[in-house]
Amino acid sequence: MGLTSANSALKPVQELLQNGVVPQNYIQQFQDDSQVGDYPLPLMDTPTIDFSLLLLSDPEELAKLRTALSSWGCFQLVNHGMTIKLLYEVREMSKQFFKLPLDEKEKYSSKGDSLEGYGNDNAIRQGNFNWNDKLHLQVHPEHRRQLEFWPEIPQHFRTTLHEYSVKTKEVSESLLKAMARSLKLEDNSFSELWGDDKEDIIHARFNFYPRCPSAKQVVGLNAHTDGSAITLLLQDKEVDGLQVLKDGQWFRVPIIPQALVIHVADQLEIASNGIFKSPVHKVVINPQYDRISIAMLPLPNPEKEIGPLKELITEERPQLFKRLKNYGEFYFKYMARLATMERQIDMVKINY
Numbered sequence: 001m002g003l004t005s006a007n008s009a010l011k012p013v014q015e016l017l018q019n020g021v022v023p024q025n026y027i028q029q030f031q032d033d034s035q036v037g038d039y040p041l042p043l044m045d046t047p048t049i050d051f052s053l054l055l056l057s058d059p060e061e062l063a064k065l066r067t068a069l070s071s072w073g074c075f076q077l078v079n080h081g082m083t084i085k086l087l088y089e090v091r092e093m094s095k096q097f098f099k100l101p102l103d104e105k106e107k108y109s110s111k112g113d114s115l116e117g118y119g120n121d122n123a124i125r126q127g128n129f130n131w132n133d134k135l136h137l138q139v140h141p142e143h144r145r146q147l148e149f150w151p152e153i154p155q156h157f158r159t160t161l162h163e164y165s166v167k168t169k170e171v172s173e174s175l176l177k178a179m180a181r182s183l184k185l186e187d188n189s190f191s192e193l194w195g196d197d198k199e200d201i202i203h204a205r206f207n208f209y210p211r212c213p214s215a216k217q218v219v220g221l222n223a224h225t226d227g228s229a230i231t232l233l234l235q236d237k238e239v240d241g242l243q244v245l246k247d248g249q250w251f252r253v254p255i256i257p258q259a260l261v262i263h264v265a266d267q268l269e270i271a272s273n274g275i276f277k278s279p280v281h282k283v284v285i286n287p288q289y290d291r292i293s294i295a296m297l298p299l300p301n302p303e304k305e306i307g308p309l310k311e312l313i314t315e316e317r318p319q320l321f322k323r324l325k326n327y328g329e330f331y332f333k334y335m336a337r338l339a340t341m342e343r344q345i346d347m348v349k350i351n352y
């Protein structure tokens with residue numbers, strides 16, 4: 001990689017348009033029109049799942065959940081108990097952080113090859129770059145927080161993120177139980193895989209997608225699956241852009257302001273022996289409006305070996321994935337494969 005491209009890879013995307021020209025690294029070679037940002041795509045019509053009914057083990061809601069997890073691999077979760085005020089504050093503080101002057105944000109820049117901090121992933125990408133800046137923070141367990149990456153401006157950032165992390169943990173634990181129940185398994189079947197309650201991990205990824213006059217030529221996040229167990233995504237309340245792939249067709253994910261978009265991620269697809277699907281998704285860019293999103297990513301402790309649950313391995317459904325530790329490391333190592341639309345998780349299949 002030459003000096004210029006290395007520099008523009010590391011420079012925040014937000015700073016790239018000062019001379020009005022999109023750097024070549026960011027220009028995508030789309031194979032067909034349906035890949036382009038404003039192509040009219042159908043809306044994802046997966047059902048909305050009511051968290052309060054899952055807590056009551058409502059049989060219809062559990063059946064809806066199971067269908068959503070094994071078809072789309074994602075759904076919209078409502079009545080999750082997070083207040084409108086909390087969701088408002090999380091979205092607001094994200095917007096305010098990315099609006100800060102560059103030198104203020106750079107106090108929290110990622111160092112070396114650390115995942116945490118402010119910056120973008122483009123330095124580790126081969127192929128075309130993403131029109132996305134991020135702030136990545138590990139929020140759980142609390143004793144592993146690296147507070148030097150946690151913004152002090154806006155003022156309530158740290159306390160609000162703490163509150164949001166605690167709620168995320170509650171919701172994700174209950175969701176994993178409901179997911180197990182939807183397969184007629186013991187409540188703790190998935191969560192036991194994650195390891196000690198104090199050592200399981202949650203990362204937060206704040207995404208910022210600056211508006212771009214050449215929106216049709218760039219991509220916010222290239223097609224990918226998430227490397228966590230599940231993802232709880234808070235989308236921008238006004239600007240859409242998230243798309244999910246199902247049976248070879250892209251669908252737009254509608255905005256439901258009070259909902260969380262829940263994705264099955266790779267480590268849950270592995271644990272469910274492939275019954276639940278980790279969906280390929282991507283983000284397109286808006287020519288007029290900036291977009292934010294906040295992805296909360298619960299995952300097992302990397303020390304813990306994970307693999308398909310014994311109860312889900314049968315003669316009709318033989319073991320699909322290998323057992324392994326530290327899926328995250330593997331996921332990042334093969335990140336570049338995303339450009340070819342191959343999922344990293346397919347490489348840990350027994351018959352790969």
Ligand SMILES: O=C(O)CCC(=O)C(=O)O
Nearest residue numbers: 205207226242283293295
């Ligand atoms: O911005 C979005 O809607 C999706 C973000 C996402 O896919 C991610 O952070 O992994």
Ligand SMILES: [Fe+2]
Nearest residue numbers: 224225226281
């Ligand atoms: Fe994602």
